[in-house]
Amino acid sequence: MPLSVTTPVEKMTGPYARRWWALLVLCLSLLIVVMANTSLIVAAPDMTRDLSLSSSDLQWVIDGYTVPYAALMLVLGAIGDKYSRRGALVLGLLIFAGGSVMGGLVHHTDLVITARAIMGVGAAVVMPATLSLLVAIFPRAERAKAITAWSATSGLAIAAGPLAAGWLLQHHAWGSTFLMNVPVAVLGVIGALSLVPPSKAADMGRIDYVGGLLSIVSVGSLVYATIEGPHFGWGAGPITAAVVAGAGLLAFVAWELKHPNPMLDVRKFAERPFSGSMTAVLFFFFGTFGSIYYSTQFLQFVLGYDALETGIRLLPLAGAVFVGAAVTGKLAPKLGVKVMVGTGMVIGTAGVFLLTRIESGSTYTDFLAPLLMLGFAIGLSLAPATDTIMGSFPESELGVGGGANDTALELGCSLGIAVLGSLLATSYKDKLTDLAGGHLPAAAMDTAKDSVGGGVAVAEQVAENPQGGAQQAQTLLGAVHESFAHAIAHTSLIGGIIMAVGALIVIAVLPGRERLAKHRKEQTAEASQEAETVGAA
Numbered sequence: 001m002p003l004s005v006t007t008p009v010e011k012m013t014g015p016y017a018r019r020w021w022a023l024l025v026l027c028l029s030l031l032i033v034v035m036a037n038t039s040l041i042v043a044a045p046d047m048t049r050d051l052s053l054s055s056s057d058l059q060w061v062i063d064g065y066t067v068p069y070a071a072l073m074l075v076l077g078a079i080g081d082k083y084s085r086r087g088a089l090v091l092g093l094l095i096f097a098g099g100s101v102m103g104g105l106v107h108h109t110d111l112v113i114t115a116r117a118i119m120g121v122g123a124a125v126v127m128p129a130t131l132s133l134l135v136a137i138f139p140r141a142e143r144a145k146a147i148t149a150w151s152a153t154s155g156l157a158i159a160a161g162p163l164a165a166g167w168l169l170q171h172h173a174w175g176s177t178f179l180m181n182v183p184v185a186v187l188g189v190i191g192a193l194s195l196v197p198p199s200k201a202a203d204m205g206r207i208d209y210v211g212g213l214l215s216i217v218s219v220g221s222l223v224y225a226t227i228e229g230p231h232f233g234w235g236a237g238p239i240t241a242a243v244v245a246g247a248g249l250l251a252f253v254a255w256e257l258k259h260p261n262p263m264l265d266v267r268k269f270a271e272r273p274f275s276g277s278m279t280a281v282l283f284f285f286f287g288t289f290g291s292i293y294y295s296t297q298f299l300q301f302v303l304g305y306d307a308l309e310t311g312i313r314l315l316p317l318a319g320a321v322f323v324g325a326a327v328t329g330k331l332a333p334k335l336g337v338k339v340m341v342g343t344g345m346v347i348g349t350a351g352v353f354l355l356t357r358i359e360s361g362s363t364y365t366d367f368l369a370p371l372l373m374l375g376f377a378i379g380l381s382l383a384p385a386t387d388t389i390m391g392s393f394p395e396s397e398l399g400v401g402g403g404a405n406d407t408a409l410e411l412g413c414s415l416g417i418a419v420l421g422s423l424l425a426t427s428y429k430d431k432l433t434d435l436a437g438g439h440l441p442a443a444a445m446d447t448a449k450d451s452v453g454g455g456v457a458v459a460e461q462v463a464e465n466p467q468g469g470a471q472q473a474q475t476l477l478g479a480v481h482e483s484f485a486h487a488i489a490h491t492s493l494i495g496g497i498i499m500a501v502g503a504l505i506v507i508a509v510l511p512g513r514e515r516l517a518k519h520r521k522e523q524t525a526e527a528s529q530e531a532e533t534v535g536a537a
Helices: 017-051 057-063 066-083 087-104 109-137 140-169 183-196 209-232 236-258 266-270 274-301 307-313 314-333 337-357 365-391 394-435 441-451 452-464 470-509 514-537
Strands: none
Touching: 017 087, 017 109, 017 140, 017 209, 017 274, 017 441, 057 066, 057 109, 057 236, 057 394, 066 109, 066 209, 066 394, 087 109, 087 183, 087 394, 109 140, 109 365, 109 394, 109 514, 140 274, 140 307, 140 314, 140 365, 140 452, 209 236, 209 394, 266 274, 266 394, 274 307, 274 337, 274 365, 274 394, 274 452, 274 470, 307 337, 314 337, 314 365, 337 365, 365 394, 394 441, 394 452, 394 470, 441 452, 452 470
């Protein structure tokens, strides 16, 4: 067996023999870039204490990863198509590992945020490369199964990140949650060189760098405004970013419509399979990441679970993802994309609505059904949606297709945490003011209202203060718990309504099985006609 695969996919006469081993490498690479988002959820309390993070600092430690990750995927996916998809995967893993080493060793807030941003750049290279390589390696008959495994890995990472981070935090400092990425990334590089064949687009033409720059400005500004505005007020920075995002989007659409070789053919959004599937991916991760963001805080700060115990309690979500993936693998070919994605949207929406029952006396059992439903919904729907998105792109644009899919996914995560997190913070602050306003010094009250973690910390300080005492501390702690439970219920109601609207849009837009089959035949005929025209020229 050769140590490195050197024959490009494009020159192979049949399906690549070791494609399932290659899929394992691609899924492993995907796993760590998604885990980098979820592992920080349980590491945040330790980081906050060690680095004395403010609410703004913590938000940017989390989202310093998100901005470059979301903004760069489309462009870097196209560059991978042009030059080397496997090369992009290897380079992205190395950048990601470098950022992880930096994040694990530094002890200053600005440097940690910088390390997270470097990791985000690496992830923006890795994620579209995994999907474009998968589609290039697997024949059409096996592609749905491979994408199902890829999608299930995304769901697994949601639970695996907190679990792995929680286990490390039992005996190590928070820096270990960064360093755990390094051996996995190195293993991914070795696996990519030895098991993943080279691949790049044939006759792709010049890259539309102007369109790429406009997409970076638009998406980056949108994510920044979404993060900064709801949490810290709509000052000059977020408003300017929102205006730039809107203007950049209009300029991007206008440029792409007239460009002969656009970065992303925006006319695809007029195709119902593509636009419906993109909308589904966006809303799925909006609801899932937003719900997990505040559910894990309840488990830690209200129920008192440590990082490892919290990670273990997210495992049912991962298990439900695999069950949903198994079901969709059997039923999607028979029932079609619309039924599977629509059903998943309804189940996921119902799971978010179930969180409206949370109250101060709730236990982990009250979170179990919503977690199971969200996990099952992801497993049921993400693979058919992703398969439809990738099927909308020709071979020369697989990286762009992967970038489009992953941008929708990451935008959903960002919007879910930012929008629902902002609603959560506002509702918690208002309720705590009603319950405890006037009973604490102004500075202590401001700290308690900043977050549920701040409220618990103030209660601990009151208990240690001779002028306070255990009874007063317990009263404050009860108010903090009640306020946060109220905030979760209120936020879940709004989140559920948003998810329900998304579900209705997806069900209305996605075509039925027969119309989708007709659309795919038309696409295949057009692609064949274009290939014949190019060959004749």
